Amino acid sequence: xxxxxxxxxxxxxxxxxxxxxxxxxxxxxxxxxxxxxxxxxxxxxxxxxxxxxxxxxxxxxxxxxxxxxxxxxxxxxxxxxxxxxxxxxxxxxxxxxxxxxxxxxxxxxxxxxxxxxxxxxxxxxxxxxxxxxxxxxxxxxxxxxxxxxxxxxxxxxxxxxxxxxxxxxxxxxxxxxxxxxxxxxxxxxxxxxxxxxxxxxxxxxxxxxxxxxxxxxxxxxxxxxxxxxxxxxxxxxxxxxxxxxxxxxxxxxxxxxxxxxxxxxxxxxxxxxxxxxxxxxxxxxxxxxxxxxxxxxxxxxxxxxxxxxxxxxxxxxxxxxxxxxxxxxxxxxxxxxxxxxxxxxxxxxxxxxxxxxxxxxxxxxxxxxxxxxxxxxxxxxxxxxxxxxxxxxxxxxxxxxxxxxx
Amino acid sequence: xxxxxxxxxxxxxxxxxxxxxxxxxxxxxxxxxxxxxxxxxxxxxxxxxxxxxxxxxxxxxxxxxxxxxxxxxxxxxxxxxxxxxxxxxxxxxxxxxxxxxxxxxxxxxxxxxxxxxxxxxxxxxxxxxxxxxxxxxxx
Ligand SMILES: Cc1cc2nc3c(=O)[nH]c(=O)nc-3n(C[C@H](O)[C@H](O)[C@H](O)COP(=O)(O)OP(=O)(O)OC[C@H]3O[C@@H](n4cnc5c(N)ncnc54)[C@H](O)[C@@H]3O)c2cc1C
Ligand SMILES: [Zn+2]
Numbered sequence: 001x002x003x004x005x006x007x008x009x010x011x012x013x014x015x016x017x018x019x020x021x022x023x024x025x026x027x028x029x030x031x032x033x034x035x036x037x038x039x040x041x042x043x044x045x046x047x048x049x050x051x052x053x054x055x056x057x058x059x060x061x062x063x064x065x066x067x068x069x070x071x072x073x074x075x076x077x078x079x080x081x082x083x084x085x086x087x088x089x090x091x092x093x094x095x096x097x098x099x100x101x102x103x104x105x106x107x108x109x110x111x112x113x114x115x116x117x118x119x120x121x122x123x124x125x126x127x128x129x130x131x132x133x134x135x136x137x138x139x140x141x142x143x144x145x146x147x148x149x150x151x152x153x154x155x156x157x158x159x160x161x162x163x164x165x166x167x168x169x170x171x172x173x174x175x176x177x178x179x180x181x182x183x184x185x186x187x188x189x190x191x192x193x194x195x196x197x198x199x200x201x202x203x204x205x206x207x208x209x210x211x212x213x214x215x216x217x218x219x220x221x222x223x224x225x226x227x228x229x230x231x232x233x234x235x236x237x238x239x240x241x242x243x244x245x246x247x248x249x250x251x252x253x254x255x256x257x258x259x260x261x262x263x264x265x266x267x268x269x270x271x272x273x274x275x276x277x278x279x280x281x282x283x284x285x286x287x288x289x290x291x292x293x294x295x296x297x298x299x300x301x302x303x304x305x306x307x308x309x310x311x312x313x314x315x316x317x318x319x320x321x322x323x324x325x326x327x328x329x330x331x332x333x334x335x336x337x338x339x340x341x342x343x344x345x346x347x348x349x350x351x352x353x354x355x356x357x358x359x360x361x362x363x364x365x366x367x368x369x370x371x372x373x374x375x376x377x378x379x380x381x382x383x384x385x386x387x388x389x390x391x392x393x394x395x396x397x398x399x400x401x402x403x404x405x406x
Numbered sequence: 407x408x409x410x411x412x413x414x415x416x417x418x419x420x421x422x423x424x425x426x427x428x429x430x431x432x433x434x435x436x437x438x439x440x441x442x443x444x445x446x447x448x449x450x451x452x453x454x455x456x457x458x459x460x461x462x463x464x465x466x467x468x469x470x471x472x473x474x475x476x477x478x479x480x481x482x483x484x485x486x487x488x489x490x491x492x493x494x495x496x497x498x499x500x501x502x503x504x505x506x507x508x509x510x511x512x513x514x515x516x517x518x519x520x521x522x523x524x525x526x527x528x529x530x531x532x533x534x535x536x537x538x539x540x541x542x543x544x545x
Pocket of ligand 1: 028029030031032033034053054055056057058059060061062063064065066067068069070196197198199226227228229230234249250251285326327328329330354355356357358359360361
């Protein structure tokens, strides 16, 4: 077929403008969080003279690499509040953004394999219910009814002793989420500038007044950092430290299969989580590599380990094949909770530390961070996640709910 | 998979080791005098360097000894392996007087036997020239 028979290129979803010399606010990082932040800055706060600066291509970082699990069944009140707010936003966003990004509320199961798991899970179900988060405890038979391909026999190394289940949880198409936000941002006048790397900051005393980029210096009154795995690098440029360690986190997909897996299954204990994408690939993720890394790739033994766990839990996966593996750079904190709020630098704000599980939070992170940037002080939902908690000791330990993955 | 050269046992697979995070973080000299901010720094803040990073590893299924390593966090290339308590070498494996923010004081003793007696092994850093490329594929 010759080129002139090809259809017209579909409409572009956003412009590719040159950076202006100044903006009212600049968001660094064009992943899901940066785009959602710009969207809410424009929509909720009328700030449209703003730019999102992305060093690579739009949403090519963790936003393009995550396994898209969305849920809100976290243990502590502070976490349940922000993640549940996000889940409620996911439920209305396809309409608000006028974009069907295939948000599928097929439920998420978190398996328990030890008595410790069982106790932690039941405690979390109780806490979730008190916080108005839909949560149930399933015994192994109920687990099997919901997901018939799971092996619940008790002669495996880590038998399934039950699971927590959140029916409203699910998955969505990550790329489409980014494009949906980007298109709306663009419509409202936000400049999305790709291939624009922030290389430094201009400060007047302790106040940030501009960003230096590979495409020139841009003056701005406010800066919001939303750079995920690179947050520490940017903070260092600005002259402060973050309690973050960046680690490789990997995932993989199989070839396409008939629909066999109706829900999402996660197991902290054996370190794997599995869903089946709309197209039919089995999507699997594992834990982080132990070492610090900015390489967007991890070690193969992590993948082997996760596959072994997957095959034991889902015997029919034994004949599936790995089609692709990849890695992202996740920004982990010691309490497995994010950092959203003010920084030691005036007019500079930070949203980071979402680690292995920030995709699900994208809308709420954007909404609260936009509020924080626009008003200079935190939204009720992100206030507990301020940097100061590492000094006051008011940590929000979500290792039970966040341990592996997600 | 990293191929890590333990100073005592030689080259072994990464799966035999445990990661210990940033090296050269000394236990506070006067813990009772620290402010909350200083405690936060000691407990929760670690460098998150993009590039050459001095870090601790434990050969947990081998000799069970701790040692330090200089590794590039982007390429994952291991640039030097050196004993606990020794100053951080530069990327070529040479010891430099005082590098960066890294303290050259003795390492933290919170891990128990933090300064193993690596008798029999040279105390000068081993420079490792070559391939430590992990096998993880890129997307
Ligand atoms: C393998 C994997 C699986 C995951 N699975 C899940 C899951 O199932 N559910 C879930 O909730 N979360 C999951 N996550 C976590 C989730 O992807 C992240 O928490 C989230 O995407 C982080 O926010 P973001 O989208 O803004 O990050 P990113 O998309 O990484 O955006 C940050 C952007 O900043 C840019 N940037 C960095 N430095 C600069 C600079 N100097 N100048 C300009 N731009 C810069 C980067 O290029 C990048 O595009 C997973 C992550 C990985 C890696
Ligand atoms: Zn050894």
